[in-house]
Amino acid sequence: MRLYLAVGCGAAIGSLLRFLSGVIVSGMGLSALWATSFVNVVGSFVIGLFAALTAPDGRLLVGPAGRQFVMGGICGGFTTFSAMSLDTFILLLQGDIPLAVLYLVLVIAFSLVAAWVGHILAMHLNE
Amino acid sequence: MNLEACALVLLGGFFGGISRFFVSGFVGRRIGETFPWGTLIVNVSGAFVIGILAGLARSRGGIFSGEMFRDLVFVGLLGGYTTVSSFCLQTLNLALDGEGLQAALNAILSASLCIAAVGAGFAAAVRLLV
Numbered sequence: 001m002r003l004y005l006a007v008g009c010g011a012a013i014g015s016l017l018r019f020l021s022g023v024i025v026s027g028m029g030l031s032a033l034w035a036t037s038f039v040n041v042v043g044s045f046v047i048g049l050f051a052a053l054t055a056p057d058g059r060l061l062v063g064p065a066g067r068q069f070v071m072g073g074i075c076g077g078f079t080t081f082s083a084m085s086l087d088t089f090i091l092l093l094q095g096d097i098p099l100a101v102l103y104l105v106l107v108i109a110f111s112l113v114a115a116w117v118g119h120i121l122a123m124h125l126n127e
Numbered sequence: 128m129n130l131e132a133c134a135l136v137l138l139g140g141f142f143g144g145i146s147r148f149f150v151s152g153f154v155g156r157r158i159g160e161t162f163p164w165g166t167l168i169v170n171v172s173g174a175f176v177i178g179i180l181a182g183l184a185r186s187r188g189g190i191f192s193g194e195m196f197r198d199l200v201f202v203g204l205l206g207g208y209t210t211v212s213s214f215c216l217q218t219l220n221l222a223l224d225g226e227g228l229q230a231a232l233n234a235i236l237s238a239s240l241c242i243a244a245v246g247a248g249f250a251a252a253v254r255l256l257v
Binding site for chain 2: 003004007008009010011012013014015016018019022040043044046047048051068071072073075076077078079080081082083084085086088089090092093104105107108111112114115116119
């Protein structure tokens with residue numbers, strides 16, 4: 001029950017931060033694709049960093065609820081696979097197949113690399 | 128942006144996150160945690176629902192294309208339900224554990240099934256209403 005609340009509250013905050021990122025990005029005159037890319041890459045970096053920092057041999061001592069609040073909650077709520085998939089599908093529907101493929105592959109690749117960079121950074125901080 | 132929109136996103140995100148925790152935990156306990164089926168099923172099911180709703184917004188409009196519905200359901204509920212961060216962490220962990228093939232499989236399956244699920248949901252919503 002405590003874990004559910006931790007994830008729910010974190011996801012509410014993460015979702016709001018994602019929404020506000022979208023407002024800022026559109027205020028800058030950029031396409032919504034940039035907002036979705038930004039939240040996914042940044043959220044993946046943070047989860048990679050935080051997971052390794054709070055691992056059993058990590059530097060930070062955080063309990064299961066705290067880990068779920070940040071990882072399952074804030075990072076999970078901040079990032080979104082559904083909006084990214086819908087963006088890609090709409091590009092396909094518009095016939096812009098190269099951009100659809102480029103967008104999906106790049107966002108996933110950069111998100112994976114970001115999680116890895118976060119992990120490596122945390123390993124250095126743990127030493 | 129206004130306070131009402133923020134409240135709708137918070138509410139949707141809260142229940143979306145709880146639903147994700149429930150579904151991924153349930154799937155993990157049933158099928159096992161070695162391959163991240165839980166997150167995969169969360170993302171594919173969320174993609175299917177967003178496809179249906181995008182199809183309804185286009186073919187029927189009304190409430191489905193309204194701003195409040197978008198903030199509560201598209202941004203909050205479904206955005207909070209699906210996740211790229213857990214997907215990345217689990218893929219990274221597979222790769223770091225020497226399971227490169229499973230990591231690649233997870234990435235390819237997640238991307239292709241989610242796009243297919245959006246398309247299937249969208250087509251179902253548009254067809255059923257014509």
